[in-house]
Amino acid sequence: MSGNNGSGASSGTVLIRTEDLWKTYVMGAEQIHALQGVSFEIRRGEYVAIMGPSGSGKSTMMNLIGCLDTPTKGKYYLNNRLVSEMNDDELAHVRNKEIGFVFQTFNLLARATALHNVELPLIYNGTPASERKERAMKALQSVDLGDRMYHKPNELSGGQRQRVAVARALVNNPSIILADEPTGNLDSATSSEIMALFDVLHSRGNTIVLVTHEHDIAAHAHRVIRLLDGKVASDDVLR
Numbered sequence: 001m002s003g004n005n006g007s008g009a010s011s012g013t014v015l016i017r018t019e020d021l022w023k024t025y026v027m028g029a030e031q032i033h034a035l036q037g038v039s040f041e042i043r044r045g046e047y048v049a050i051m052g053p054s055g056s057g058k059s060t061m062m063n064l065i066g067c068l069d070t071p072t073k074g075k076y077y078l079n080n081r082l083v084s085e086m087n088d089d090e091l092a093h094v095r096n097k098e099i100g101f102v103f104q105t106f107n108l109l110a111r112a113t114a115l116h117n118v119e120l121p122l123i124y125n126g127t128p129a130s131e132r133k134e135r136a137m138k139a140l141q142s143v144d145l146g147d148r149m150y151h152k153p154n155e156l157s158g159g160q161r162q163r164v165a166v167a168r169a170l171v172n173n174p175s176i177i178l179a180d181e182p183t184g185n186l187d188s189a190t191s192s193e194i195m196a197l198f199d200v201l202h203s204r205g206n207t208i209v210l211v212t213h214e215h216d217i218a219a220h221a222h223r224v225i226r227l228l229d230g231k232v233a234s235d236d237v238l239r
Helices: 058-065 088-098 114-124 129-142 158-170 188-203
Strands: 014-027 030-043 047-051 073-078 099-103 176-180 207-212 223-228 231-237
Touching: 014 058, 030 058, 030 073, 030 207, 030 231, 047 058, 058 073, 058 176, 058 207, 088 099, 099 158, 114 129, 114 158, 129 158, 158 176, 158 188, 176 188, 188 207
Parallel strands: 047 207, 047 223, 099 176, 176 207
Antiparallel strands: 014 030, 014 073, 223 231
């Protein structure tokens, strides 16, 4: 398998390691093998795109990496911890501490300000109110939204909403930013703007895992893992 060390990040420690991951769904009498023995490593500081057509297993893979689901068999290590055998409460703790999610649909609370939306992960993990606000403001400033923190989602453009979502993903200083089709609801100019933001975040040392079916979006990553029929079809370092 080519490209396991990543590009320019080969000195980084292994952050994600999957060993022979399987995910099987039982649909009546039929078994659907969404993932079939997937193994790879992602090191700290890498920028990796996971690609594949519909039905390739990339959404299932994202759910496993994001600790939203557990494999049927195989092992998943995140930060040297075996998360594939954790219970729901342990997984929720890991999700909140280690992973910053950015979704296609933004997933913002409509009646809350940008600042409050970004504060939410800190509320869940019990961060004191004064520290919460300061960290949320810094996160919004880091995505150039310092002047929009008291605006609600309906007062922001699509690109600004996604920036709020990125700030929310950053606020816990996660080990990974996990982005699922982050430009899926944006026009091409705004998509370019959001992908430029991811380039900046990566240059600051963030580890980014991007799930996409679009080649031009995946081209921003430094390594592309392609899935096909639940297996790794290729694993290539771009630069």
